[in-house]
Amino acid sequence: MRILLTGAAGGVGARLRKLLPAIYPDLVLSDLKHPDDLSASETFIAADLADLDQVKKAVEGIDGIIHLGGFSVEGPWETILNANIIGTYNLFEAARLAGVKRVVFASSNHVMGFHPRSETIDTEAIIKPDTRYGVSKAFGEALGALYAYKHGIGVLSIRIGNVGEEPLDERRLAIWLKTEDLVSLIRIGLEREGLVYEVVYGMSDNKRAWWDNSRAVALGYKPTGRSEDYAAAILAAAGPKTDPVGDAFQGGPFCTGEFTGDLTKITSA
């Protein structure tokens, strides 16, 4: 399969560039900006996701797309609109026009950020985004379902928690995703026979998880990272809790930013 990786110059892109070529030797990288450390063996096409013609060129001859490109945190509406709303629309539209068979969409836990930490949610739970960024990821998931059912592209939306070599703090004990486990999920999205449209949580084997990832397991996911192995050290180093909004909800500080709501009301809802 000829695979396109968008957002290849970003943090997750850099991690995947180390692991994907062994699985998908015919890998094409794309981003708005050129990766600093591009090697001679890598193929790179610069494309602004907000420009359909540029995206069409990047998608030419591609069988499957791993769509990481976009603005990856909360930002001004214009930024989110161009990179994530228009950008993801252009990506799916270019994929349809080029006959791409599979798209793996890097969604985010921030689609569900205002679910309380006391709740365990599966992928049937209603969306409660915590930011304009989270809303844009919900839009991307919705586009995925549209292009899957209407146009026959197999789509996997991965609600990524936090990708890294190890969980970095208490919240991330619940949401950590080892890079190798992300690769396993990506392979399900690109390769699993008969896949139509699926949503999974992008987390490793996390004892403190807030998510029921049984749909991913049913699709063949066998995570290898165990966040609990890091728990004792992280909890010993943790300071006092100082963020009543962020500490109550799964989205953490993304819930706190710009918060003007009624905490008592929403925590008892």
Ligand SMILES: NC(=O)c1ccc[n+]([C@@H]2O[C@H](COP(=O)([O-])OP(=O)(O)OC[C@H]3O[C@@H](n4cnc5c(N)ncnc54)[C@H](O)[C@@H]3O)[C@@H](O)[C@H]2O)c1
């Ligand atoms: N890092 C995580 O743990 C995490 C968690 C949840 C979701 N995600 C999602 O996974 C993806 C990758 O995350 P990341 O941490 O590597 O983000 P990042 O910000 O490091 O990388 C995103 C890349 O997208 C590119 N980009 C931005 N706007 C673009 C545009 N208009 N056209 C083309 N490229 C554009 C940027 O240049 C950047 O290289 C993002 O979609 C992010 O929302 C990541």
